[in-house]
Amino acid sequence: MTFIMLPDDMVLNCLARVSRLYYPILSLVSRRFRSLLTSLELYQTRTLLGCTESCLYVCIESHDDCNRTRLFTLCRRPTQNTAPNPTLCIKPNKFLTKKEKRSRDKNLLVFVATHKFSYTNWWDCHLIAVGCNVYQVSHYTLSRVKFMDCRNHTWHKAPSMSVVRGYPNVSVLDGKIYVAGGLGDYDSSNWIECFDPKTKSWEHVPSPAAELQEDFFLDSLAIDGKLYISGSEKKSNMVxxxxxxxxxxxxxxxxxxxxxxxxxxxxxxxxxxxxxxLEWYDFDGGSWKALKGLKKLLKLLKDHNRIRLENFGGKLAVLWDKDVHEEKVIWCAEIALEKRNEHEIHGKVEWCSVVLTVPISCKFLLSFIVTV
Incomplete structure (x- = not known):
């Protein structure tokens, strides 16, 4: 008996133990394999077996294609046909060295086709990942929320927020999505609310005193069970x-x-x-300290247009883009971290290469990590 003659449940059990990076090639085996590899049962099996992994996604806006935003995911064993259309093509960059061209063959950002969703105006919303889903909290759209299931790249509706918010602050803390402030007509008791993806419902969160509330915040950070929100005034910096x-x-x-x-x-x-x-923050000393061992990488990071840092399964993923003649190249580096003592952390670059080449008119919007 050959492998493909096994029952579906046995095949799923085997496929669940294989890295998702190999799924694009395995999908070419047969229609049956392609169907199994896109089934939710496969990912449920991966979760039960503890075989989930982190997946990196990137959003690129193409000004040559009606300002549409395209979604890409990092794939180390890509298929040959990766270009969504001629206006946003992936092609070898003639300005790269031979070594760089060899390295980019192993790690590429591959176009992802999503369903039931318009690609436009991703910049006019918050995208935030929780588990296997990425949630879209739009501005001034009747408090509506959508989410994309990254297991099959299908968009769905989520329960709406209690009030309409324009440009709120959105963060994830302990697996829940906190939406705070924003422009809108709401009272001080509704200044913040929380969405629980497990129960698919919005929950009440006690609001800070009215005099501390603010419509617009500079940034936020969730760490060690605490949510820090930085406002434009000293009184509105809260935890x-x-x-x-x-x-x-x-x-x-x-x-x-x-x-x-x-x-x-x-x-x-x-x-x-x-x-x-690249640095890390010493909370005890109240200062930034250099992440050691990355001198060569820092040279590549100079003159970047935009840089993003992501928690890539416990490793540090660094993404940035540069304009090279008439093209924009997007780089990615994966860094393993080692904390040697309370005051020293070293980084080791496991790989670094160009993962995507697009027309110079395109814009690198954002990146996020999901677990599937």
Missing amino acids: YKLKENKWDVVGLTNTGWITSYSCVIDNILFGYGWSEK
């Missing part, structure tokens, strides 16, 4: 302590480490700031 279910005010000196170029890995904050270095 929500989940276990105590209460708010406290923190000074500017304690919120200066909140940055959009940051991510949290094992309750350690990593960032890239004005120093143009």
Whole structure:
């Protein structure tokens, strides 16, 4: 008896143990394989077996294609046909060295076709990942929320927020989505609300005092069971302590480490700031410290257009783009981390290469990580 003659449940059990990176090639075996590889049963089996893994996604806006936004995912064993259409093509970059061209053959951002969703105006919303889903919290759209199941890349509707919010602050803390502030007609008791993906319902969260509330926030950060929100004034820099279910005010000196170029890995904050270095924040000392061992990578990061840091399954993923003649190249590096003592963390680059080449008019919008 050959493998393909086994019952579906046995085949699913085998496929669930294989990395998702190989699914594009395995889908070419037969229609049956293609159907099994896109089934929710497969991913449920992966969860039961503890075989889930982190997947990296990137959003690219194409000005040559009616300003549509395209979704790509990192694939280390891509299929040959990766281009969605001629206006946003992936092609070898003639400006790369031979070594870079060889390395990019192993790691590519591959176009992902999604269903039941318009690609436009991703920039006019918040995208935030929780588990295997990425949630879209739009601005001024009747408080509607959508989510994409990254197991089969299908969009669905989620329950609406209690009030309409324009440009709110959106964060994830302990697997729940917190939406705070924003422009809109609501009272102080509705300043913040929380969505639980498990129960698919919005929950009440105690609001801070009305004098501390603000419509627009600079940034937020969830770490160690706490949600920090940085406002434009000292009085509006706040921290929500989940276990105590209460708010406290923190000074500017304690919120200066909140940055959009940051991510949290094992309750350690990593960032890239004005120093143009990859760093981590020492909460005890109240200062940034260099992530050591990355001198060669820092040279590549110079003159970037945009940089993103992501928690890639416990490793640090660094993405950035550069304009090269008439093209835009997107780089990605995966860094293993080693904490040698309380005051020193070293990084080791496991791979670094160009993962996508697009026309220079395209824009690298954002990235996110899901677990499937």
